[in-house]
Amino acid sequence: MAPGSDASPEALGLRTHPLTSVVQGALWAAAASVGLISSIFTGDGWGDMSALLSLVISLVGGLVVGMGVGYLSWRFTRYVIDGTELRINSGIITKASRRIPYERIQSVDIAEPLVARLFGLAELRIEMAGGRDSRTSLRFLSLDDARDLRRVLLARAHGSPQDAPAEEHRSIITVVTPQRVMIGTLLSLDFLFAAVGTIALLVGAIWFGQVIVLLGGIIPLGSWIVQIVGKRVLQQWDFTLSRGERGLRIERGLLSRTSQTIPYARVQGIAIKEPYVWRRFGWLRLEVDVAGYAAHGDDEGVDSSSILLPISDRPLADAVIAELIPGSAVESVPRTAAPRRSRLFAPIGWRFRWVGANERTFVAREGWIERTTNIVPHHKTQSVELRQGPLQRRRRLATIEVHTPQGPVDADGRNLDERDARAVALAQLERARAARG
Numbered sequence: 001m002a003p004g005s006d007a008s009p010e011a012l013g014l015r016t017h018p019l020t021s022v023v024q025g026a027l028w029a030a031a032a033s034v035g036l037i038s039s040i041f042t043g044d045g046w047g048d049m050s051a052l053l054s055l056v057i058s059l060v061g062g063l064v065v066g067m068g069v070g071y072l073s074w075r076f077t078r079y080v081i082d083g084t085e086l087r088i089n090s091g092i093i094t095k096a097s098r099r100i101p102y103e104r105i106q107s108v109d110i111a112e113p114l115v116a117r118l119f120g121l122a123e124l125r126i127e128m129a130g131g132r133d134s135r136t137s138l139r140f141l142s143l144d145d146a147r148d149l150r151r152v153l154l155a156r157a158h159g160s161p162q163d164a165p166a167e168e169h170r171s172i173i174t175v176v177t178p179q180r181v182m183i184g185t186l187l188s189l190d191f192l193f194a195a196v197g198t199i200a201l202l203v204g205a206i207w208f209g210q211v212i213v214l215l216g217g218i219i220p221l222g223s224w225i226v227q228i229v230g231k232r233v234l235q236q237w238d239f240t241l242s243r244g245e246r247g248l249r250i251e252r253g254l255l256s257r258t259s260q261t262i263p264y265a266r267v268q269g270i271a272i273k274e275p276y277v278w279r280r281f282g283w284l285r286l287e288v289d290v291a292g293y294a295a296h297g298d299d300e301g302v303d304s305s306s307i308l309l310p311i312s313d314r315p316l317a318d319a320v321i322a323e324l325i326p327g328s329a330v331e332s333v334p335r336t337a338a339p340r341r342s343r344l345f346a347p348i349g350w351r352f353r354w355v356g357a358n359e360r361t362f363v364a365r366e367g368w369i370e371r372t373t374n375i376v377p378h379h380k381t382q383s384v385e386l387r388q389g390p391l392q393r394r395r396r397l398a399t400i401e402v403h404t405p406q407g408p409v410d411a412d413g414r415n416l417d418e419r420d421a422r423a424v425a426l427a428q429l430e431r432a433r434a435a436r437g
Contacts, residue, residue, distance in 0.1 A: 013078035013080050013089070014078060014080070016077060016079075016140055016141055017121055017140050017141055018074065020070055020139060021067045021068075022119065023119060024139075025063045025064070025070055026063065026066070027066060028062040028065060028066025028069070028070075029060075029063040029066060030062070030115070031062065073090070076091060079138060084102065085100055087099050088100070088136060088138065100126060100128060102157045103157065104128045105126060105127070105128060105154070106127045106128060106266055107247070107266065108124065108125070108126050108150040109258065110259040111125055111259075112143070112253070113256045116139075120143055121141065122142070122143045122146040123141075124137065124141060158246065169245075170243060170244045171244075172240065173248070174240075174241050174309070174312070174316060176236070176240075176312075178254075180311055181232065181233055181236050181239065181310055181311060184278065184283065184310070185228065185232045187275075189276060189369070190224075190228060191228050194228065197221050198221045198222065202218075234255055235256075235258075236252050236253075236307065236310040237254035238251075239252045239309075239310055241309065243323070246261070247262050248262045248323075248324070250307075250308075260305065262288060262290055262324075267288060267380075268376070268409065269325075269374060269376040269407070270288050270375045271289070271374050271375075271409045271410070272285075272317065272321075272371075272374075273286075274371040274373075275369075275370045276369050276370060279371065282313055282314055283312065283313060285309065286307075286309040286321070288306060288308040288324070288408070289405060289409040290407070306407060308320065325361060325375060327358065327359065328361040328363075329358070330365075330373055330375065333357065335354040336356060336413070336424055337353065337416075338351075338413075338414070338416055339417050341395050341397070342414075342415035345415050348368055349367065351368070352366060352367060352368050353365065353415065353416075355416070357427065357431060361377050362376045362377075362411060362431070363376075363411075364411040366414065374411040375409075376402055376404055378432050378435035379436050381404070381431075381432035381435075383403045384403070384425045384428050385401040385425075386400055388418065392415065393418075396418050397418055398417075398422065399412060399413065399414045399416070400412065400416065400421045400425050
């Protein structure tokens, strides 16, 4: 139970849920089994009884060892909430105490991995300001306790009274149905290429009787398809975007469920992705650059934690962008386009490259197969770089890069006229200074 006041006995030190060791054991067993199955695929195959015996041993061994390590970790881990900070004390041989001042907390997310979800447990992920070690996790709490603790931490991070208020009122912005996510995935070029490649490989192997060739090609193609479906369908299943006082919240996932909060102040930029086939239907995907997330690459991958809308029409996307970055009307931005002589570097794509800026944002667009538009608020600009290689100098071209934290946003103006690029770079530096002032 999450503490509500410093005087409570729980404030002296609380443990995570006792079933943490069971969940840890199941995760270890699953990891050991995946490794063994991979070796079987590249080794003697499934016909050998020793392979089946090794699989059973790895399952049992991984479960036992994982539960043992999980129990010791649970036994020696406590978290304490006092008037100024959250402390997490851990360590079996080497003791460690992680201190998290409330004022440094940026967001608190809840993740429900599949195994933990089966037991009604969740992982609490606490993001702090600055540094590569800015994430702290508590594994595992009951889902209700995780929600209560998130409410307490966010309340104190925003200077609210110690007794946490009820869950803040949230309004639903949109729910992306699984059917629409699946349709979007089926109409993506990479999925189409993988599917066509798999079919061609099957037909060729049957026609020429080369089963060995089939096995050698079907595994990487099948892995590619599974990865695409996993990231774009399973992880974005029942995608719900809602609005609260402190920011937007994303809830998603079929097997593993995640509740992710995007504070307004931490948005560093937004990327609009328009795949070739999707453009025919007016669809697009939004990815957000949130300070802190890209540095971690969580269990589900950086791409998943960066998805703001997996598939959307233009009016909804414009409304969400305007809420996170007001005054970012892309189509009305004055443009500086790449000149015709830059076609040596991009024979087709040069026509679609341009940069521009208004009073609030810097915008860069490129791409003809997948059109990408990157939007960066001026006050989030970290630095501006002007680059010019030997061949660019001969053709009087230059590339401007507006730097933001690592993430999906890549606001570059490639192969612009060198005088235009220099003028854009100097103007962007001035806008960034003025916006911060």
